[in-house]
Amino acid sequence: xxxxxQNPRYLITVTGKKLTVTCSQNMNHEYxxxxxxxxxxxxxxxYYSMNVEVTDKGDVPEGYKVSRKEKRNFPLIxxxxxxxxxxxxxxxSSLRVSxxxxxxxxxxxxxxx
Amino acid sequence: GENVEQHPSTLSVQEGDSAVIKCTYSDSASNYFPxxxxxxxxxxxxxxxxxxxxxxxxxxxxxxxxxxxAKHFSLHITETQPEDSAxxxxxxxxxxxxxxxxxxxxxxxxxxxxxxxx
Numbered sequence: 302x303x304x305x306x307q308n309p310r311y312l313i314t315v316t317g318k319k320l321t322v323t324c325s326q327n328m329n330h331e332y333x334x335x336x337x338x339x340x341x342x343x344x345x346x347x348y349y350s351m352n353v354e355v356t357d358k359g360d361v362p363e364g365y366k367v368s369r370k371e372k373r374n375f376p377l378i379x380x381x382x383x384x385x386x387x388x389x390x391x392x393x394s395s396l397r398v399s400x401x402x403x404x405x406x407x408x409x410x411x412x413x414x
Numbered sequence: 415g416e417n418v419e420q421h422p423s424t425l426s427v428q429e430g431d432s433a434v435i436k437c438t439y440s441d442s443a444s445n446y447f448p449x450x451x452x453x454x455x456x457x458x459x460x461x462x463x464x465x466x467x468x469x470x471x472x473x474x475x476x477x478x479x480x481x482x483x484a485k486h487f488s489l490h491i492t493e494t495q496p497e498d499s500a501x502x503x504x505x506x507x508x509x510x511x512x513x514x515x516x517x518x519x520x521x522x523x524x525x526x527x528x529x530x531x532x
Binding site: 334336341342343344345346349351357359360391398399400401402403405406407408 | 448456458505507
């Protein structure tokens with residue numbers, strides 16, 4: 302089954318404790334992206350990747366890092382999480398470019414205390 | 415960069431009636447406009463999309479119209495049913511090649527909570 306898989310689905314942690322949210326897709330998609338969703342703000346792009354070893358900042362990249370060492374994986378790294386990063390995070394992928402249908406993962410709800 | 419405004423934020427309609435959600439965008443270079451439906455606690459799912467070379471697209475009870483001159487696009491749902499209740503997001507594709515650089519991806523509206531009254 303074609304899918305985008307995120308882990309963990311839920312995480313409660315404390316300020317400053319490094320964490321990684323993994324994202325994996327099995328559709329051989331080139332384009333992958335991370336979004337955060339906050340009430341009343343919609344989805345905002347954090348980082349994106351157009352292919353292996355090609356990543357770039359989205360609209361709200363501060364406090365986040367990403368890597369794209371393999372085509373299928375695009376982890377989101379919070380080196381020193383802070384409470385303002387408490388949010389619902391979605392990973393998405395599309396075949397080649399961002400102006401094609403994007404497939405979203407099931408989301409990761411992060412709470413930073 | 416791109417800015418997408420979506421209205422209304424909440425829309426309540428009687429079952430069987432039509433619902434219309436409107437979005438405006440700022441970047442005239444945007445060329446792709448998808449609509450996503452998000453049910454409570456679930457991921458956004460694409461329901462329909464339209465490209466800038468097309469003025470209207472229809473898929474059963476759902477249609478999208480695009481006015482490039484005015485830079486607005488709308489989602490139309492006819493014969494609404496209880497399962498249409500959800501949050502709907504419009505988005506516009508930022509074409510980084512023609513927008514002087516910057517991020518490549520979708521800019522989303524803030525969402526419309528559609529409530530279908532029985």
